[in-house]
Amino acid sequence: MRQVGAIEVYDGQRGPGILNALFATDRAMELADEHGVGIVALRNTTHWMRGGTYGWRAADRGYVAISWTNTESCMPAWGGEDTRLGNNPFVIAAPRKRGNVVLDMAMSQFSYGKLQAARLKGKNMPFPAGFDKHGRLTSEPGPVEESMRILPMGYWKGSGLAIVLDLLAAVLSEGLPTNAIDKIRQGSCTGCSQVFILIDPRKLGGKTLSDQVADSVVDSVHGSKVAENSTEVLYPGESALRNRNEQLEKGIAVDDGVWKEVLALAARKN
Amino acid sequence: MRQVGAIEVYDGQRGPGILNALFATDRAMELADEHGVGIVALRNTTHWMRGGTYGWRAADRGYVAISWTNTESCMPAWGGEDTRLGNNPFVIAAPRKRGNVVLDMAMSQFSYGKLQAARLKGKNMPFPAGFDKHGRLTSEPGPVEESMRILPMGYWKGSGLAIVLDLLAAVLSEGLPTNAIDKIRQGSCTGCSQVFILIDPRKLGGKTLSDQVADSVVDSVHGSKVAENSTEVLYPGESALRNRNEQLEKGIAVDDGVWKEVLALAARKN
Numbered sequence: 001m002r003q004v005g006a007i008e009v010y011d012g013q014r015g016p017g018i019l020n021a022l023f024a025t026d027r028a029m030e031l032a033d034e035h036g037v038g039i040v041a042l043r044n045t046t047h048w049m050r051g052g053t054y055g056w057r058a059a060d061r062g063y064v065a066i067s068w069t070n071t072e073s074c075m076p077a078w079g080g081e082d083t084r085l086g087n088n089p090f091v092i093a094a095p096r097k098r099g100n101v102v103l104d105m106a107m108s109q110f111s112y113g114k115l116q117a118a119r120l121k122g123k124n125m126p127f128p129a130g131f132d133k134h135g136r137l138t139s140e141p142g143p144v145e146e147s148m149r150i151l152p153m154g155y156w157k158g159s160g161l162a163i164v165l166d167l168l169a170a171v172l173s174e175g176l177p178t179n180a181i182d183k184i185r186q187g188s189c190t191g192c193s194q195v196f197i198l199i200d201p202r203k204l205g206g207k208t209l210s211d212q213v214a215d216s217v218v219d220s221v222h223g224s225k226v227a228e229n230s231t232e233v234l235y236p237g238e239s240a241l242r243n244r245n246e247q248l249e250k251g252i253a254v255d256d257g258v259w260k261e262v263l264a265l266a267a268r269k270n
Numbered sequence: 271m272r273q274v275g276a277i278e279v280y281d282g283q284r285g286p287g288i289l290n291a292l293f294a295t296d297r298a299m300e301l302a303d304e305h306g307v308g309i310v311a312l313r314n315t316t317h318w319m320r321g322g323t324y325g326w327r328a329a330d331r332g333y334v335a336i337s338w339t340n341t342e343s344c345m346p347a348w349g350g351e352d353t354r355l356g357n358n359p360f361v362i363a364a365p366r367k368r369g370n371v372v373l374d375m376a377m378s379q380f381s382y383g384k385l386q387a388a389r390l391k392g393k394n395m396p397f398p399a400g401f402d403k404h405g406r407l408t409s410e411p412g413p414v415e416e417s418m419r420i421l422p423m424g425y426w427k428g429s430g431l432a433i434v435l436d437l438l439a440a441v442l443s444e445g446l447p448t449n450a451i452d453k454i455r456q457g458s459c460t461g462c463s464q465v466f467i468l469i470d471p472r473k474l475g476g477k478t479l480s481d482q483v484a485d486s487v488v489d490s491v492h493g494s495k496v497a498e499n500s501t502e503v504l505y506p507g508e509s510a511l512r513n514r515n516e517q518l519e520k521g522i523a524v525d526d527g528v529w530k531e532v533l534a535l536a537a538r539k540n
Contacts (some may be wrong), residue, residue: 004473006276022336036275039307039469062436066336079503080494092434094441103434105427127425135498149497154423155397157375160506164362164373167487168334171364172473177483179490197467199309203274205444213447217437220449224350227419228405233349236430 004172006035009173012045014190020176021048021194022057028198029063034205040196043175047189052104052240055093058198058212059100065093066197070166071189074179075108075150078159081135085162086178087111093202093237098213102237107162109151115141144149170268272444276305279443282315284460289489291318291464292327293308294405298468299333306473310466313445317459322374325363328468329370331414332477335363336467340436341459342451345378345420348429351405356448357381357431363507365471372507375427377432379421402498 002009008027012020024040031038048054050071058065071086087106094101110129118125119141128137130144130151137151144150152158170177175193176184184191201210217235224233247253254262272279280298282290294310301308317338318324328335341356357376380399388395389411398407400414400421407421414420422428433535440447445463446454454461471480487505494503517523524532 002474005304007306007469009474032525034275035305036277037307037309037467041474064441066438076497077491077494077503079497079500080491081497082495084490084494092431092433092438094437101434101437103430105430109424109427126412131497135303153427154379157379157423158427160373160375163449163491164364164371164506167364167371167484168336168362170483170487171334171471171480172469172474177487177490179486197307199277199442203442204272204279204311204442206278210441211442213440214437216449217433217440217447220354220447221347221433224347224354225352227346227349227351227401230349233347236434237450258288 001082004038006062007041007172009041009043010230011211012042014044014046014186017046017048017189018053018155021054021196022195024196025057025065025067025198029058029061029200030039032063032198032200037197037199038136039247041169041173042171042194042196043170044191045189046187046192046196048194050104051091051101052093052237054196055091055102055104056100056237059093059095059102062095062200063201064095064199064201065091067091067195068165068169068180069189069194070169070178070192072192073178074112074148075152075159075162076148077163078152078156081149084179085152085159086166086181088162088178090165094214095210096218098215098218099241100237101214101218101235102238102240105153106160106238107152107159107165109153112145112150115145115150119145148183169195173248176236207257273395275441276301276307277309277311279311280313280443282313284316284456287316287318287459288323290315291324291466293326294336294464295327295335295468299328299331299470302333302468302470307467307469309442309468311439311443311445312464312466313440313443313511314461315459315464316457318464319358320374321361321461322363322372322507324466325361325372325374326370328506329363329365329372332365332470332472334365334469334471335361337361337465338435338439339464340391340439340448340451340462342462343448344382344418345422345429345432346418347433348422348426350441351419354449354478355422355429356436358432358435360431360435360447364484365483366488368485368488369511370507371484371488372510374422375511376507377422377435379423379428382415382420385420389415393506407519439465447448
């Protein structure tokens with residue numbers, strides 16, 4: 001482990017990505033207690049699963065978080081045809097008494113999972129999802145799954161953000177960028193690099209001010225005049241919070257096919 | 271000024287936004303020298319003009335920078351019709367000997383400036399630019415300038431990122447979010463909030479490693495197979511560097527009309 005002031009750099013030893021990311025988040029909070037801000041950069045780790053988890057964890061404890069991971073490549077750079085960029089999920093979280101504000105977004109407009117789900121239902125995506133193998137922009141999921149030419153969010157903008165997030169994650173953690181992760185081939189995200197920046201707003205303007213500002217931003221968004229084809233305007237994390245509350249009440253919905261697989265695995269004797 | 275470990279918070283007193291942002295960048299570099307990372311949060315400042323300036327400045331001096339500003343509202347939130355979000359330019363910069371990597375992007379897919387320029391040339395945007403006043407997605411600039419319903423980059427993604435960047439800028443600087451800047455009405459960005467996060471990679475893996483990683487990422491992007499409708503694949507900051515070199519050689523191109531206005535202003539006696 002390397003320690004420089006408010007920054008610590010760890011080798012995740014390809015251990016369980018969730019445990020590594022929880023450790024990194026918690027350690028960055030401790031560093032923030034000491035320095036106002038704490039950064040943990042983590043290299044050589046594995047899939048952190050849902051990135052939002054670490055944002056919610058930090059915000060629940062009163063911290064602001066900026067975290068991201070790089071991944072193996074799954075998307076062409078803007079203007080390119082072959083997959084060279086990761087979807088590099090990016091998380092920004094802020095505490096709010098009436099519901100944390102948590103953005104958790106990948107750099108592709110749609111995930112391959114969303115494309116598959118739409119294809120299985122025979123549906124198109126609501127907006128162009130990528131290029132088919134002939135370079136035609138299309139909302140049809142199948143041809144984009146086939147070409148692997150998914151669209152970066154905002155075209156060149158998501159491409160650019162994916163590139164700099166990859167570069168920063170690798171530089172700060174002394175770890176691997178996407179093009180080197182591609183050579184490992186031991187499962188999604190194995191060998192990836194992550195950054196966790198945690199800040200304690202209670203040490204700045206304080207909890208009351210921080211909550212007032214967060215409410216002001218959320219109330220302004222909620223006060224939007226609703227557009228023709230929409231029913232409501234949400235802040236980042238609002239639908240995740242609803243889903244979570246529904247799950248706490250009714251349990252977690254699991255796909256029947258997946259559940260059968262889980263049961264079969266559980267019944268198997270090794 | 272409030273000082274907490276590696277973080278300093280300043281009131282910009284609505285002074286010249288460029289000088290305030292230069293000061294904030296330089297001060298955050300000093301804090302990074304001491305703590306590995308330095309953060310300056312700046313409230314009540316004015317327009318910083320081109321955000322990339324502060325990224326280039328930091329990267330030229332060997333630092334990684336993550337900086338952003340909020341602005342007055344100019345864009346609806348996703349699902350909304352009235353302008354509630356700023357375009358909140360976001361800058362990420364990393365040093366690279368053979369050319370810094372600098373992303374400088376606003377949260378709208380296109381700026382009103384780009385829409386105006388296309389309209390004056392009688393051209394459409396290359397992709398949908400926003401909704402017209404009837405809620406129809408369109409690439410025509412005029413109807414979007416009229417409705418002020420420009421599209422966030424990546425639809426809901428750019429909307430979400432604009433919201434959290436606004437919230438964080440206001441919370442960390444103890445300053446104003448977009449909805450409060452809207453009430454000031456003393457010119458674009460007057461009263462805005464900014465954040466400057468500076469990190470020194472020389473204190474981590476060192477300059478040689480940092481350059482190697484940056485080259486690896488850039489070389490991988492440059493190695494892309496070029497798509498059908500493209501001629502090359504660029505990294506963030508590459509075209510800005512080209513423009514800059516061209517300007518150093520040939521001078522800065524100025525619109526004839528604007529230049530006449532400048533000369534007229536210069537000739538005016540007060």
